[in-house]
Amino acid sequence: MSGKSCHSGHRERVRRRYHEFGIYSFHEHELLELILFYGIPLKNTNEIAHRLIEKFGCLDEVLKAPEKELTKIKGIGASAAVFLKTFGDICGEYKEFISVNQYALSADEYVALIREYFSDTEENKCILFCPDTNFRISFSADIFLENTKDTIPIMNNLVKKESSRIVVAVNKMNSTASPNQNDIQLMDIISEKLSAVGIRLQDFLIIGKRSAYSLLNDSAFVV
Amino acid sequence: MSKSIDNIKAKYKENGIGILSEQEKTALLLSYADKGDTVEETAEKICDKYGNLYNAADCDISYLMKECDINLSSAVLINLVSQVSRVTEINDAMRIRLNTVENAKKFFTSYFKGRNTEVLAAVVTDKNFKINNISIISYGGFSEVHAPIRSIADFALKNECKYVFIAHNHPKSDNKPSPSDIMSTIEIKNAVDVIGIPLVDHIITGNNGGYSLRANKGDIFTEIKEYKL
Known part of the structure; x- marks a missing residue:
């Protein structure tokens, strides 16, 4: 040898x-x-x-x-x-x-960061974002919607990173910030998985061209 | 190895790590795992996805490999940054003897460094206050989770110790204890008294440093002359 x-x-x-x-x-x-x-x-x-x-x-x-x-x-x-x-x-x-880096971003700050990130990302791509640490994971909605094994390393990362709250955002920057049935289903699935490991879903955002919509809080705002 | 990596190495050698951009730092590190020409491209991808090398270092290795299209060798090297840093920080702190309030505050401040969520930790020591073991008992701190008294007692008993300390952190506020912090401390003190392991102190760390419950509310605790206030 x-x-x-x-x-x-x-x-x-x-x-x-x-x-x-x-x-x-x-x-x-x-x-x-x-x-x-x-x-x-x-x-x-x-x-x-x-x-x-x-x-x-x-x-x-x-x-x-x-x-x-x-x-x-x-x-x-x-x-x-x-x-x-x-x-x-x-x-x-x-x-x-x-x-x-022990800071917590405000809603305005993290929406701005997410928009900047989405400007280089394809439509309908999602991210899980931790405002406490600026830690983020991008993923395709299908991973959660079809409950694939790929959800496991994502959840592992969130737990290892000791995230206590997470914002989920969906990229619709080429269109309007209107949620569809998939978005609602995605929010429910992610919320359940986060809750199982003691992490709070802080917000679920649809990021559109000129506005954002918070599905969790049922409110729209201009960005 | 590309000319650009040689330039980054020269820049680092002359000016130190602080002068390098996030992408340059990432490329510099990756160049030790990957001798190919795509190191800078990979570094750019990593910084785009995670913000910087240090966020990527906290990621799961499999996830890092898949998302950034890198091999095991590169992913392990990146991951080693966070793991080695945390372990060496804690190992360093573990050499501190917790025989004074100042030492206890110093230790727990170091131990909780970088944590963005509240955790409750327990430490057991020998009769000379040398640390035998440390464990995170729960996530969420006193105000959110009922202090798991049984877990603390279990941990203390299984480690053949003389003394036990508890500590929790307030990542985003000051170190002032709440009324429930004080009540829970009394409950824990009573519980470990029953099994013969004195609770030496409860340290709370916040953005203004460490706070010793014994130094400030000593009547909760049984006297321990060897522990210096």
């Missing part, structure tokens, strides 16, 4: 394991081994991960370590050190992002 296929098979298995079982199924050095896959092609990164943890104490300190210190570890070259620094910097920004 070639070295390349040996390591690439192992790496694929590790990624699948991460995908299936999540981060908490990994010991710290295994997590670092996985991260190192992206900075070090082809080599076995398990021993390198152990050396890094031994030197710096924990994963967080590895990701904060200067490049110069990282390259002193056997197996970490200049490009691997740059990758670890890049990844560490991005994680650092993520922590700032989640601590700063």
